[in-house]
Amino acid sequence: MSSPATPRKTKLPFGSFLERILSKLGLRGRTLVIAIPTLWLFVFFLVPFLVVAKISLSEAMIARPPYSSIWNWDDGVLNLTLNFGNYLFLLEDTLYFAAYMESVKIAFVSTVFALLIGFPMAYTIARSPDSRRNILLMLVILPFWTSFLLRVYAWIGFLKTNGLINAFLLATGIIDEPLIMLQTDFAVYVGIVYTYLPFMILPLYANLVKLDDALLEAASDLGAKPAMTFLTVTLPLAVPGIIAGSMLVFIPAIGEFVIPALLGGPDTLMIGSVLWNEFFSNRDWPVASAVALVMLAVLVVPIMILRKAQAASEGASQ
Amino acid sequence: MKNRSIFLPVVTGLGFLFLYAPIASLIVFSFNESKLVTVWGGFSTKWYGELLRDPQILGAAWISLKIAFLSATLAIIIGTVAAFALSRFPKFRTKSLLNWMITAPLVMPDVIIGLSLLLMFVAMQGLIGWPAGRGMTTIIIAHATFGAAYAAVVIQSRLVDMDMSIEEVALDLGAKPMRVFFDITLPVIAPALVSGWLLAFTLSLDDLVIASFVSGPGSSTLPMVIFSKVRLGVSPDVNALATIIILIISVGIIAAAIQISRSGKKLGN
Structure with missing residues (x-):
């Protein structure tokens, strides 16, 4: 793959290189730029609060992990046990x-x-x-x-x-x-x-x-x-x-x-x-x-x- | 303004004394022969020797440095990308969510961040088997998350201040966005990247509370070891350690400040 007019050597071809890989994967840079921090923070910052909220509504018990589950499937019915105790x-x-x-x-x-x-x-x-x-x-x-x-x-x-x-x-x-x-x-x-x-x-x-x-x-x-x-x-x-x-x-x-x-x-x-x-x-x-x-x-x-x-x-x- | 009152200089002087006297005392008493803080038993470096023979402290310091290096690097990547999305893309669906999530860790008490992350790691392990137990990986993830928040603030302010016309010209001339970012934006915001990285690094090195929640057996960080030592009272080898840490950080910060002000002059602002 040699092109007749070689492009001027750039100091940092990394950007173009990355872009080529991404486009082959069918990803647009913009989507990725938004998705990386949003997903990271969603998983490691927002979701943990939901987990805390969930566990605050469960009961302490001697188990690993030491709390009861607030929902369980019983004959195909989802039972939700909220404990405000x-x-x-x-x-x-x-x-x-x-x-x-x-x-x-x-x-x-x-x-x-x-x-x-x-x-x-x-x-x-x-x-x-x-x-x-x-x-x-x-x-x-x-x-x-x-x-x-x-x-x-x-x-x-x-x-x-x-x-x-x-x-x-x-x-x-x-x-x-x-x-x-x-x-x-x-x-x-x-x-x-x-x-x-x-x-x-x-x-x-x-x-x-x-x-x-x-x-x-x-x-x-x-x-x-x-x-x-x-x-x-x-x-x-x-x-x-x-x-x-x-x-x-x-x-x-x-x-x-x-x-x-x-x-x-x-x-x-x-x-x-x-x-x-x-x-x-x-x-x-x-x-x-x-x-x-x-x-x-x-x-x-x-x-x-x-x-x-x-x-x-x-x-x-x- | 002829009759300048002495009130302001005096209060400011006392304020700086308040800020620096404890740090100065740490350094002075690290060279004290005596174990007592109030008694000067003569100059000695024996606490430094003791420190260097303490495998627990040395091991924890090495773990902390590794965690700080990796989490700061991760934080700067997430922080830069987040700052770029927030300052360069005019509108996207999750913009206000991202903006909220990247700034919220700054004001969230450590105990809440630590507890919530640990509970999530435990829940995740139950659901998908990862992360298997707690240890360095979970600490790195936790530190990268709040480090990213600090890094994003530093980088975003630089991105907003920066002259956007250079980027626009490059785009108009047909350069691909990614190339513009790596060839133009990144070099311009490099000083902010350095200070953001240093900030995330020192915050990670300093964190006791979050690390205590998400660490596991065999991954006690330096602050965790120091905390368990100083809870029992003053110990001079901790002073020696403090002196070393303060020395390294001061040299690093001053060097970075000089470097940043130099490159700032070069770029014409």
Whole structure:
């Protein structure tokens, strides 16, 4: 197969090669480009939720796998046995309700603190000169790349009774007796704020960096005090960033497992840990599934708010 | 702006201190002779020696690296294809479904992803016999799925920013779409591919929760080993390990950032 006019040698003939094979198989590239990710995510992301929903409606039993089947064929008739007992169990046992409430409380308080720390940081970075801005931004992102588990672990050394913070406070004479910080809710707040602070700063930064200096100058020329300018100009323009950042802290905090496991105490009851124990210690797959679905239901509204805020800030930038 | 208040710089400084002090303490105390965190027993590298003689940690690190490499590679393929479909094809039937599925893992708690995937793997094994048991394969699939979501975000933003007229010209001149993709689109989005791959790689290397659900006997990853160690308290060899990981990641990220900013300049943006 030699053609008289040899085509110019290309750097990457791989594309044409792939296309020839595909067309021989009767597949169009476009179909494949859509089908590959859609099928993958369908099988490994969407279907698993349906499996969880199914198992949450079955009964736990000693078997492999440890749950009953919700349907069976009997004389050609499909029998469907739905067991809402797991959900009723979640309602009856106050532990679960308390765990959901505790998770929402911890996530909410952590989000507020992350916002209080993150906003001034994002504002400073957005207002700093170009040359410094990228370095500061990189410094915000860098911890996110280093191991999350190890960074949470580092706090154990800071917070424990004979840890660094107590050693410092005792040495400077601020306290006489070491504070008990590890294995308390306080430690969990610190861990969550610390871990998710970059998620708060980045969307806030993205919003604040678009803030036009002329608006601030106009406000101050018209006699507005800095506080007034902040409340009436800066803050309203930053709202999409505030919402997006807050949701990016709140949502993962609800389902957090590692932070309460390492820093929290026996009283710290978060729903992520409850699910973990239900699955790994009690081996009750149906109840664990029901816990997961209720957690998902708790998260639906925050996720929708996040989507809306992200769409709003994308719309503003275009 | 004459009377600049010191409030903002102070808060920002404290914020960065808050972000970096724990990391710095990990590094400092990895060289501590003493086992106690608060007591400085002199400079020593003995914890590094101990680390290198720990077959459990070394084995888990090797497993984690293999999983991270393979899952990041898979993630970048799925993520690129998904980002391309979403940003270049104006309309197709499953577009909103795909868009939803590729972004949902970003906000889904790890415990839910882990549990749901495990239950599905078990159900699949019962139905079709695959995957036979849990192990590296199931962890790779799980990590590739959420890695693809992160990779797609990075790549999609690059695809949207990129000047589409080059692609259009090539298509007008008669180049086949696939060739346009490999000869034009791919080189332009290469920096995003690198950062997407690195992101998926580090996320995989870092994941404890999902891996704990979908792993099987003999496939304990590094975070799983670290977690079981640190649950018992501070152990200095974990500090040594942390220092090594932080060093490698920082060098990798800074090198990638320099490379990306260079190639960005070359491409004129």
